[in-house]
Amino acid sequence: MKNIAIVGLGNMGQALLKGMLNSKAVDRKNVIGIEKDKSKADFVTENLNVKVFDNFEALKNVQTIIIAVKPQNIEEVLEKIKKIAEKKIIISIVAGITVNFIKKYLKNSKIVRCMPNTPALVLNGITGVYCDIVVNDEEKEIVKGILSSFGEVIFFENEDDIDKVTALSGSGPAYVFYFIDALIEAGVFIGLSRENAHQLVKKTFEGSLALLAQTSKEPSLLKAMVTSPAGTTINALKIFEKEGLKGTIMDAVMAAYKRSKELGRG
Ligand SMILES: NC(=O)c1ccc[n+]([C@@H]2O[C@H](COP(=O)([O-])OP(=O)(O)OC[C@H]3O[C@@H](n4cnc5c(N)ncnc54)[C@H](OP(=O)(O)O)[C@@H]3O)[C@@H](O)[C@H]2O)c1
Incomplete structure (x- = not known):
């Protein structure tokens, strides 16, 4: 699997990172974090031995970017990654943020919207996934490989179903x-x-x-x-x-x- 970055290493970001490492879906040398809170960044570096940056330069070399910040921070992240996100797979776990919203910033990226839940913390989560039409089968397999490292995965054909997933298994x-x-x-x-x-x-x-x-x-x-x-x-x-x-x-x-x-x- 090629390089992956997680932007936002709070509750969910850390859960996803632990899941990927524990299940060996990703090697720690192939994953990086971007986190603005220094104490969380230090915690991840010390405990999970993963490199964490406070700027977005390091994203140039990754294939897949997982966005795990709160909804109020999504725009600043999209603004910062828009120049380097072209053709990359962007997996957003941000509640309520639609593919169209992300596309306004990232026109030529492969956007995936998903909703995991907190049992991902113990590798027992379930994630509903919706992929934009331009995401091909090979890229869907990459997404599945990442998300299934912390639980089960269901792909949906309609984006509206992700709001239903949010109401049922997210909450x-x-x-x-x-x-x-x-x-x-x-x-x-x-x-x-x-x-x-x-x-x-x-x-x-x-x-x-x-x-x-x-x-x-x-x-x-x-x-x-x-x-x-x-x-x-x-x-x-x-x-x-x-x-x-x-x-x-x-x-x-x-x-x-x-x-x-x-x-x-x-
Ligand atoms: N909790 C759930 O059950 C659940 C389930 C499914 C999906 N989600 C979604 O997951 C997302 C994350 O939730 P969470 O509970 O993990 O939030 P969280 O604990 O607040 O983690 C988000 C982290 O991102 C950091 N951050 C914010 N802006 C950033 C930026 N520009 N660059 C780098 N790092 C930045 C935050 O730092 P600061 O604290 O300094 O702002 C924080 O450490 C949310 O959008 C939520 O909708 C949550």
């Missing part, structure tokens, strides 16, 4: 932690110690996902396996249904999708 870890936290509180509410409730809930999630991974059964069937007639589980599920929890979850994801489109720039 998804927050929903999962919200539900885990609520269950722990419920355990405390019925009289368990917080420590025991935490252990019980955490392992229940881990075990349920392991079960799901080992079967072709739909989640609704796995749910039915726990739900005996007139038993305890159906009494709990009845409350979820009465309170409209499923509808609430659908509304919440729709709200996130709408917000992602609202925030979008392009």
Whole structure:
């Protein structure tokens, strides 16, 4: 794989870098970072043994540039790389920034918009990807090789789907932690110690996902396996249904999708 640069070594930039190094998708001598915060740059150099620069000169020799800065910083980055980005693959993970927006600055680059999620930190992420029409199959393979180093990858044909990915799996870890936290509180509410409730809930999630991974059964069937007639589980599920929890979850994801489109720039 040719040289890669990551611009912005914050939470996500570092997660992606660690993923690429740990999975051996990239050798550390073939990757560089660009980061303006000196403490983060020093941290990456010392801990990951990767060269980090505070200017954009070093990008001249790379094939692929991953942009991992916050949306408010994207324009300054595009402005700085526009002269050297020609024909390079530009992978943006910046939420809401469209391919057209990036194209206004980088007319002749191969632009890829994607949305990873925080489990990328432990090489267990999932990334939705949309490639501009000019990105060819060989370049798509390069993109896949990079992104699959920290989890699964799904390519989408419509850019609008990336806003849906943002609402579902991009924000998804927050929903999962919200539900885990609520269950722990419920355990405390019925009289368990917080420590025991935490252990019980955490392992229940881990075990349920392991079960799901080992079967072709739909989640609704796995749910039915726990739900005996007139038993305890159906009494709990009845409350979820009465309170409209499923509808609430659908509304919440729709709200996130709408917000992602609202925030979008392009
Ligand atoms: N967190 C998530 O769950 C998640 C999931 C998917 C996608 N994303 C996207 O990932 C992107 C990064 O998020 P994050 O949480 O990793 O942000 P972050 O922790 O703030 O990291 C961004 C880093 O880029 C640096 N930076 C800003 N402008 C720069 C420039 N011109 N040159 C070099 N470095 C620059 C920032 O430095 P300063 O702090 O000094 O500004 C910061 O260290 C966002 O656009 C977000 O939408 C996040």
